[in-house]
Amino acid sequence: MKRVHNFSAGPATLPLSVLEKAQNELTNYQGRGTSIIEVSHRSPEYTQINEEATTRLKEITGAGDDWEVLFLQGGASSQFMMTAHNFLNTKRTANYIDTGAWSAKAIKEAKLFGNVHTSFSGKEENYTRLPESSELSFADDAIYTHITSNNTIFGTQFQSEPENGGAPLVCDASSDFLSRPIDLDRYGLIYAGAQKNLGPAGVTVVMVRKSFMEKQRPEAIPTILNYNTHIAKLFNTPPVFSVYMVNYVLEWIQEKGGISHFAEFNEKKADLLYSEIDRDDFYSGTVAKESRSRMNVTFRLESEELEKQFLSEAAEHDLVALKGHRSVGGIRASIYNACEMESVKALTGFMKEFRNVNG
Ligand SMILES: *Cc1c(COP(=O)(O)O)cnc(C)c1O
Numbered sequence: 001m002k003r004v005h006n007f008s009a010g011p012a013t014l015p016l017s018v019l020e021k022a023q024n025e026l027t028n029y030q031g032r033g034t035s036i037i038e039v040s041h042r043s044p045e046y047t048q049i050n051e052e053a054t055t056r057l058k059e060i061t062g063a064g065d066d067w068e069v070l071f072l073q074g075g076a077s078s079q080f081m082m083t084a085h086n087f088l089n090t091k092r093t094a095n096y097i098d099t100g101a102w103s104a105k106a107i108k109e110a111k112l113f114g115n116v117h118t119s120f121s122g123k124e125e126n127y128t129r130l131p132e133s134s135e136l137s138f139a140d141d142a143i144y145t146h147i148t149s150n151n152t153i154f155g156t157q158f159q160s161e162p163e164n165g166g167a168p169l170v171c172d173a174s175s176d177f178l179s180r181p182i183d184l185d186r187y188g189l190i191y192a193g194a195q196k197n198l199g200p201a202g203v204t205v206v207m208v209r210k211s212f213m214e215k216q217r218p219e220a221i222p223t224i225l226n227y228n229t230h231i232a233k234l235f236n237t238p239p240v241f242s243v244y245m246v247n248y249v250l251e252w253i254q255e256k257g258g259i260s261h262f263a264e265f266n267e268k269k270a271d272l273l274y275s276e277i278d279r280d281d282f283y284s285g286t287v288a289k290e291s292r293s294r295m296n297v298t299f300r301l302e303s304e305e306l307e308k309q310f311l312s313e314a315a316e317h318d319l320v321a322l323k324g325h326r327s328v329g330g331i332r333a334s335i336y337n338a339c340e341m342e343s344v345k346a347l348t349g350f351m352k353e354f355r356n357v358n359g
Contacts, residue, residue: 005343008321009334011195018248056250070206070230076174076193080109088114093139095119100127100151127154129288138165150176153325155298156291180263188212197336202242269344270294276348300330
């Protein structure tokens with residue numbers, strides 16, 4: 001069986017061992033004569049999966065009893081609205097650091113519910129860098145400060161948590177969740193769509209701190225959009241198959257050595273790729289060096305024609321899904337946790353060869 005080197009930004013490549021495990025038990029889960037997607041979400045089988053995934057997430061992140069873990073639907077895009085809906089109203093303000101297309105979408109939703117103080121916007125510079133602390137401004141009594149930890153489209157990433165102006169961070173971590181350690185104490189809420197670094201599409205992981213929930217707005221919130229509904233109990237049918245897959249990916253993360261393993265591994269992969277880009281000016285990175293992402297590596301070639309040729313020859317070498325997002329163009333290699341070193345080496349080998357022939 002042949003698997004390609006898959007650099008898709010999302011849905012993205014998953015660990016082969018996890019896919020095979022799911023394949024093996026798809027028609028007959030643990031000898032029960034049914035698959036996991038054919039049983040009740042209230043069954044002991046699914047209850048165990050949900051509990052295991054929750055425990056694993058807490059173990060991996062080091063989250064204590066003050067954190068709740070939720071497996072919700074609607075993608076990270078729903079969290080743009082849900083975070084704002086739960087914590088803002090017309091008398092309240094949140095800080096938003098605008099570092100890319102996803103941040104901008106989060107801001108648009110937040111404005112439907114409350115006041116947004118834009119702490120910084122990289123829009124005029126086409127989101128090619130992240131702010132220095134001296135460039136950030138904050139509202140006096142903001143409820144939270146929203147950040148996008150990794151900007152999937154542009155290829156920038158906060159190297160560590162930015163200043164938060166005294167308000168807990170609410171973080172869209174969709175494209176770098178569990179890729180490196182974070183300082184949990186600085187956060188009130190973290191959300192991540194699974195399909196980048198965590199599993200298949202269909203589930204969004206939300207981690208929320210109990211003390212942050214105390215700041216929920218007093219006005220009514222539709223039941224299914226209220227975080228407390230989901231904290232209290234399994235309210236409705238969860239995306240069973242996606243949570244089941246996420247649970248196996250979390251198990252795989254633990255077996256490999258947890259976040260510290262992946263932080264080192266991801267840094268090695270990114271360093272290899274960026275050093276190939278920086279070798280001379282045949283390839284050029286699209287963002288400021290100090291803002292570079294270890295998850296989505298974006299670069300350009302001299303002309304769009306040459307980029308087209310690069311992509312089609314890369315595909316002939318089984319290097320796929322390297323086309324940059326349509327708003328940026330160029331090349332984007334997404335190298336999440338499940339991307340193997342072997343794939344990055346195949347890519348840099350091809351990049352050398354392509355430079356030799358066309359440089
Ligand atoms: C992909 C992505 C989203 C959108 O996720 P959906 O699950 O499609 O709603 C939001 N934020 C970031 C940072 C992303 O990478």
